[in-house]
Amino acid sequence: MNCEQARTQFVDYWRGTLEDSAGEFRTHLGSCERCRAEAEELKDLWGTLGTLPEEDPSMGMRVRFYDALRTWRQQEAQRRQPLWWLRHPAFQAACAVLILAVGVGTGYLVRGRDSTEVSQLRGEVYNMRQLVALSLLQQQSASDRLRGVNFAYHVEQSDPQVLGALLTTVNHDPSVNVRLAAVDALRNFSDSPVGRKGVVQALAKQDSPLVQIAILDQIVELHEKSAVPDIQFLLSVQSLNPDVRQRAQWALKQLQ
Amino acid sequence: MGQGRALPGEWQGMALLHSVTFGYAAGIPIVYEASDSSLMQAVRDGDLGGLAVLFERHHRPLFNYFVHVNGNRELSEDLVQDVFFRMLKYRKSYQPERSFTAWMYQIARNAHVDSIGKRKFEVEIGDREFASTNMMDENLKRKQEVALLKRAMARLPLEKRELLVLSRYQNLKYEEIAGILGCDIGAVKVRVYRAVRALGQIYFELAGEKAS
Numbered sequence: 001m002n003c004e005q006a007r008t009q010f011v012d013y014w015r016g017t018l019e020d021s022a023g024e025f026r027t028h029l030g031s032c033e034r035c036r037a038e039a040e041e042l043k044d045l046w047g048t049l050g051t052l053p054e055e056d057p058s059m060g061m062r063v064r065f066y067d068a069l070r071t072w073r074q075q076e077a078q079r080r081q082p083l084w085w086l087r088h089p090a091f092q093a094a095c096a097v098l099i100l101a102v103g104v105g106t107g108y109l110v111r112g113r114d115s116t117e118v119s120q121l122r123g124e125v126y127n128m129r130q131l132v133a134l135s136l137l138q139q140q141s142a143s144d145r146l147r148g149v150n151f152a153y154h155v156e157q158s159d160p161q162v163l164g165a166l167l168t169t170v171n172h173d174p175s176v177n178v179r180l181a182a183v184d185a186l187r188n189f190s191d192s193p194v195g196r197k198g199v200v201q202a203l204a205k206q207d208s209p210l211v212q213i214a215i216l217d218q219i220v221e222l223h224e225k226s227a228v229p230d231i232q233f234l235l236s237v238q239s240l241n242p243d244v245r246q247r248a249q250w251a252l253k254q255l256q
Numbered sequence: 257m258g259q260g261r262a263l264p265g266e267w268q269g270m271a272l273l274h275s276v277t278f279g280y281a282a283g284i285p286i287v288y289e290a291s292d293s294s295l296m297q298a299v300r301d302g303d304l305g306g307l308a309v310l311f312e313r314h315h316r317p318l319f320n321y322f323v324h325v326n327g328n329r330e331l332s333e334d335l336v337q338d339v340f341f342r343m344l345k346y347r348k349s350y351q352p353e354r355s356f357t358a359w360m361y362q363i364a365r366n367a368h369v370d371s372i373g374k375r376k377f378e379v380e381i382g383d384r385e386f387a388s389t390n391m392m393d394e395n396l397k398r399k400q401e402v403a404l405l406k407r408a409m410a411r412l413p414l415e416k417r418e419l420l421v422l423s424r425y426q427n428l429k430y431e432e433i434a435g436i437l438g439c440d441i442g443a444v445k446v447r448v449y450r451a452v453r454a455l456g457q458i459y460f461e462l463a464g465e466k467a468s
């Protein structure tokens with residue numbers, strides 16, 4: 001391997017992605033001082049380059065995006081309607097004149113169409129939020145899932161699918177941070193019997209004291225008396241963390 | 257759907273839906289197979305919700321790409337929006353067997369080129385300081401290093417700067433970069449190396465100026 005060939009491998013070397021040519025490359029570096037010096041000097045630069053702070057876009061950018069997406073969607077839905085021109089301003093203006101002449105019967109018909117379409121659009125926006133929350137909750141990275149939990153706050157309270165996903169997260173997510181955030185988000189679902197029951201049942205499935213305490217606090221906050229047997233069961237566990245034990249005893253007192 | 261913004265009209269619709277689904281048993285999660293490519297396929301087939309997920313994932317790196325390319329935050333925000341709506345517009349042309357990221361950056365490059373045409377002048381990135389809040393507690397030496405590196409980056413020709421942003425910040429694979437630039441992987445490796453070397457030359461020159 002000559003210097004020219006060796007230098008095309010530098011980036012792989014910095015990235016740690018050298019493959020079959022690794023041996024030859026290292027032999028060359030070992031014997032060629034110039035390449036060695038350059039590789040090391042630029043390696044530091046490459047490293048620093050990867051740690052440059054990222055810039056954050058403004059909050060407004062997100063708002064504008066979702067506004068525009070909603071508009072796009074509405075226009076699309078209108079275009080899909082075979083009689084979309086019925087709602088075109090020019091046509092409606094012409095119609096108004098016609099309606100005056102013909103009577104109010106036609107107007108009643110058009111309004112009826114409109115209200116069904118509006119509720120259809122509402123349903124679509126709703127589905128979009130739900131999809132985002134659910135998809136994010138399924139992601140590999142804990143930060144994505146945290147984002148999903150945060151998104152769940154913006155979904156209609158006690159949406160059954162999002163509620164189900166949040167409960168699954170509380171019970172099974174490997175990250176304590178994500179589980180804690182999900183317990184918090186479940187507050188939004190306290191009107192739903194399923195949500196309340198889910199929080200109580202999650203208590204037995206936790207191994208993290210932090211999450212156990214968060215759930216106990218929430219049970220007290222909700223005055224969920226049906227949790228008493230679950231707390232008593234928790235207290236019967238010999239190996240229970242002392243802090244959790246104390247909190248559980250306190251919770252029992254509050255509920256009784 | 258901006259955070260914390262109430263959209264009363266939509267809440268009504270949701271309440272309606274809620275009443276329809278009351279009595280659902282919890283604990284049955286819906287597993288979405290949501291790779292970028294499958295989301296984009298869903299968008300292509302008419303499900304726009306997928307685009308929202310893609311936006312959540314990619315808007316920040318994309319924004320940083322544009323800021324490095326044009327040095328203008330406001331313009332960069334517009335361009336990010338532009339990219340996502342071009343995806344919608346051209347969604348039928350998306351081919352799932354190709355990398356989504358590569359496709360996205362291809363659109364981004366076009367959006368950048370068009371923005372120059374529209375403004376009728378070349379956007380020149382200056383030696384300005386990039387806003388950064390998390391440098392407070394870093395030691396002085398590192399602070400200077402970072403500042404110097406940003407200045408060096410700003411002086412690099414656009415195609416080299418872009419290459420470093422894609423390969424280093426965005427950590428794209430060689431084949432993805434090759435797809436975006438329309439060249440082969442070998443050429444990408446050589447060009448990235450040359451870009452780093454050119455950056456090094458400017459960087460060490462600036463460091464020398466400072467020292468002397």
Ligand SMILES: [Zn+2]
Nearest residue numbers: 002003032035
């Ligand atoms: Zn050599």
